[in-house]
Every structure is written in structure tokens, then in C-alpha cells.
Amino acid sequence: MTHFDPKALADLRRSIDAVDDQVLALLNRRAGLAAEVGRLKSEVAPEALFHAPKREREVLNRLEAENPGPFPGAAVRTIFQEIMSACLSLEKPLRVAFLGPEGTFTHLAARHQFGGSSQALPQGTIQAVFQAVERAHADYGVVPVENATEGAVDTTLDAFLDSPLRICAEILLPVDQALLLRPELELGSVRRVYSHPQALGQCRRWLEAHLPQADRIEAPSTSEAARLAREDAEGAAVASELAAELFGLRVAETRIQDLAANATRFVVLGPKAAEPTGRDRTTLLAMAQDGPGALLRLLEPLARRGLNLSRIQSRPTRRKLWEYAFFLDVEGHAEDPLMHEALVELQSACASLKVLGSYPQAVMEGAR
Template sequence: MRQIDLLREQIDKIDDQILKLINRRATLAIHIGREKSRINAANHFHVPQREREIIDRLKQINEGPFPNAAVESVFREVFSATLALEKPLRIAHLGPETTFTHQAAIKQFGHSARFLSCNSIESVFSYVEAEKADYGVVPIENSIEGVINLTLDCFVDSPLVICDETKLPIALYLLSKSGKASAIKEIHSHPQPLAQCRIWLNRNMPNVPQVPASSTAAAAGMAARRKDTAAIAGKLAAEMYQLKIVAENIQDRAENHTRFLVIGKEPVHRAKRNKTSVMFSIKDEAGSLLKTLQLFARNKINLTKIQSRPLRNRPWEYLFYLDFEGHREDPTVTRVLETLRKRCLFMKVLGSYPKKA
């Protein structure tokens, strides 16, 4: 027998073992689900912080050559398929299939979840609030264009909390039916990708009108129907809508990432590493913001983001959005949040959730 056949035989045996172990793991997970239902029928069957703990532990002990990113992808699919044996998770997301939010939802929940397309960020919140979906996935910030203000606005009046976060690298392509730049009379895309490609478009297509679309998928659909129309979207949209690539990686910066939030009804318990998000408004007086930030500094809490946003229907008053390390159940964080609440005109904890590495 040739050496290559011997190696393939070993791989077949390993595959057989992996299959048996996956099925054994699924059986144990089903038993755990039944036990949780027996103890507390109202308890949510999905525990995101447990998934994060498993992935972090596996990455820590991984000696390769299988890369950590692939380890996470494989186990996300294992989690997804296992949950589907009991009840598939229903995930609301912004935009049709192939949008970046849809891709982020698949990355977070695996292909076995049931994905529900929504035409606006407000609709994603509404689906979860009405229990039409178990979770929602919404964009919160882009490394080029900054915070998605509409997502922040939705949190003001919503009872939902942040349960997790995920990041997705964004590679943008100019797509059309012909693949010829000379045939393009209009360029369609969501306003965010249009803004992320502003320099490239001004340099390469300065006289071509840019038309905002509800999503990158909607833009790709338009380009598929009209020969003189191009879309800015991801590579997956080119495959889905049978479009040709006119230009690739046209975003203004190579390191282009979007951060997405997973929103749900139930707060999540502590993981090994955590992040908390809050929003608040304070009195418009000298030093008020400084005093607020010093509260975190004195308690050695590391702030990872601060963002201001005008309050709706209240000119010249601002809402502040803050991310910091720690969990709301940590004694120090609990004490700081209690003090902050007393000092603020309005304060809301948006959630504590596992922090990504």
C-alpha cells in the first residue's frame, strides 16, 4: 500500500472517532437541556457565556496546526447543530441574505439557526421584543465610519440587553452584470459601504451617481436586474446574484471591520472576561463629564469606548455611550454603577457580556 493510502486510512479512522464523539457530545447536551427544563422551565435554553468559555478554553490549549479562528468556526457549528436538535435558535438580522449583518449572524450562531431577515434596525429590536426571535444581530460601529447612531437610539426605549458581540472583517467589491467599469451609469449600496469607499469612488468613478439602498443585498439585486447599474457589496453577494467583480477591496482602508451586537431579553452571567455597556445623560454644567469619568478611573475600571449622541427632541442635550471592562455583577462595577445612577439625569445598563479577545 502506498504511503498516501496509509495516511488516508488513518484520517478515515480519526473521522470515525470524531463523528462518534460529536454524537456523544450532542446526546449529553440534550440531557443537559432536559435537566435545565426540569429545574426551571422558564430558563433560557441557550447560554452564550458557556459557549464563550468553551471556545476560549479550547483556544488556550490548542497546539496547532489547526488555527484558533478555525477552531472557533468549527465549534460554533457544533453548538448550532446541537441546539437545533432541541429547538433551532431564531435570529433576527438586518437586511436580506448575504448582507454583512447576515454573515455576522451566521458566524455567531452557525448555519443550523433559523435566520429572520428584517428591513431595518428598529425591526430587529421589534422582532426580539415580540419574541418572534430569540436574538437579534445589529451593527454598532465600523472601524472607518464609526458608531451606527440608529442602533444607539433604539436602545434608549428598548428593554433588550446586549448579550454578546462579534466582529467581521469587511471587504467591499464593485459588482455589475457585465463586469465592465465603462458600462456603469449608477452605483448602488447601503450608505455605510458608500462612505467606506468614498476615496476610491472619488478617484476612480468621480462622475458616476451614488444611490443609497436599504442594504448591500438590495443593491446587488438591483445590479443583477440592470446592465448599467453597479453595486458595492461583499463577495458573497456576487455569487448569490451572479454578478461579476469590477474591482475588489475598494474600501478606503485595508483594515476595515464592523462590530455587531447580539441583543436579547435575558442578561447573561459572568464569563471569564467581560465587557459592560451603559448609556447616560448628565447635567449640562462645568466638569460634569470629567467627574463621571473620574469615577471609573478611581476604581481602576478600564474604559474601552466613549461616544456622545444628541438626545432626540432635546436640542443641545447629549447622551453618552460607554463601554468598559468588567461585569455588572462584579462588586466594584456594581458600586460604580450605583454611584453613577445617582449623578445622572438618565442612566441605563445596556448589558454585560463576554469580551472578545
């Protein structure tokens, strides 16, 4: 049996304290350098957007690759994301609009992308997120675009039909739904389950098996569902564990979604496209010319050049009866030679074609 040495433990803790002091000093040194960068930027282009996503990606990728351990690589990325977010706030805090309120999965996606020091601007609707960025009330917007279980978020696709905004990034976020209850409420006493329609759909089988007696009531967001459950003596909510913390609820069950590897894809809205990285995706909005073979004419220029079409979704334009717009996700950047050739050909094959954005393909959090 190893003898416990209080003095050795005390010495180790003093060493940790000394390292913490060094880390704090270096953080403040980095913050000072970031502030100097901000000063130089303001002299050259006072109205320019200070955020440099490409530079940020390069720094995060380099640090994660050079990490010798034992500190976890994923934690390196998370911590330095927060450090960069905090340093950027010294230059000019990023204003990020998202589908709110706070505690939703879109809020988590925005924090994952921009860090906790960004200025979070919750919006009541997806259309309001678009408007906040279009009117320069926010630098970026974050909205959901599709879920692995429930498919496309049609409201987001419809908002792109008339918006000048570009997609400048995407976020893949694991979505683990939890059942939240008031602390004193038992599962058998639940009569109503509140949540966003997408979340209710993601947990359909679990709710039918475990809460067949409960009515399902749609809410504008999972966070609002948690608030409603807190006010209802016989109510529960399907939401995130973060929402349980925000609203003082008990997490009765975790991971109740029907698909274990449930995930939602979010897109970041901005005024301009991202630069090529070598591993990109391009989203197109195409209006097909009416007539036989219209869809084939959209797909052929891509297939002939070996460009991978990862998603296609149609939506009515609401401008003309039976007129449809097609949203296409294609692997590659609009500036890549083959993609550029395909876009030129598509332009003549479509009634109209709009590049909604080229941006880095996201990697699922924890899958690096």
C-alpha cells in the same frame, strides 16, 4: 525525483475515510448527549432559554488552548461553534433576528456568533430587530453599532433609548468590501454604484479614483445593492463576496475599502446580561443633569477609579429640546467592585443612568 506510489496514496485515503467514520460516530454521540441535556433542562425549566453562552465560551476556549496541532486553532473554534450550533438545534433552534436581508455583513456576524444551524430571521430595519426580540419572536438580535471608518451607527443608539433589551455580547468582524458587477459588464461601463451609505463611505476614495463617472446610489443594505446591480445593465454594487454568490455577480475588485483594517462592531441583543469573564466591557446610557460641568461629573467617577473609557457618543433624546443622552463604553463588568462603586456615584450625578449591558470583550476574527 520521488517515485509516485499509487498504493500508498490509496492506503492513506482509506485511513482518512476510517477517521471520518469515527468523527461522524462521535458527532452523533455528542448530539445524543446534547439531546439528553435538553431533556433535563426542559424538566427543570420548560420556558428557560436553552442557550448557555458562558458554557459555550468555556468549551471553545478550552479546545482552542488544548489543540496540539497541526490542525489550525482558529479552525478548531469555527468547527466546534458549528457543532454546538447543530447540537443546540436538536434541543431548540436559536432564533436570531438580524438586519437583513441575507448576505449582509450583519448576517455574517450573526452566523459567526451563533453558527449556521441557528434560525436566521432577517429584518428590514434595526428597529425591527429590537422589536423581534422584545416581542419574543426571536431569542437574540444582532445589529451594527459602529464602524472603524464611518463611526457610530446612530439608528442603533437611538433604538436603545426606549428599549428594555440588554447587550449580552459583541462581535468584531473584519469588513472587506468588494465591487460586484454583472458578468458581462466592464469597469469603464459602470454608470451607477449601489450600496448602503456606510459602505459607500468606507470606499469613498477608491470610488473617486476608479469610478468617477458613476453616480452613487444609496440602498437599504449591501445585499439589496447587489440585487439592484444584477437588475441594472450599467450598475455595480459595493458589497460582500457572499452577496456576489447569492446574486450571480462577478467580483471585479476586492478590499476596496479606504481603511485596510476595516472592521465593524456588532452587538447581540438579549433579555439579560452576561456573566463576568474577567475581560468585559460595560455600556452605559446616561442623561446628564443640565448645568456647567455636566460631562465632567459623568467622567470623574470612572477616572478616579482608573476605569478605562473606550468610547463616548452623544445623541439627542428627541424628548426635549437640546437634551442629550451619552453612550459610554467602559472596560470592566458592572459586578466588578470598582465598577459597582462608580455606578452608584454616577447614579446620583445623572438625571438617569441605565446599564445597557456587561459582556465579554470581543476579539477580532483571526486575531486570537
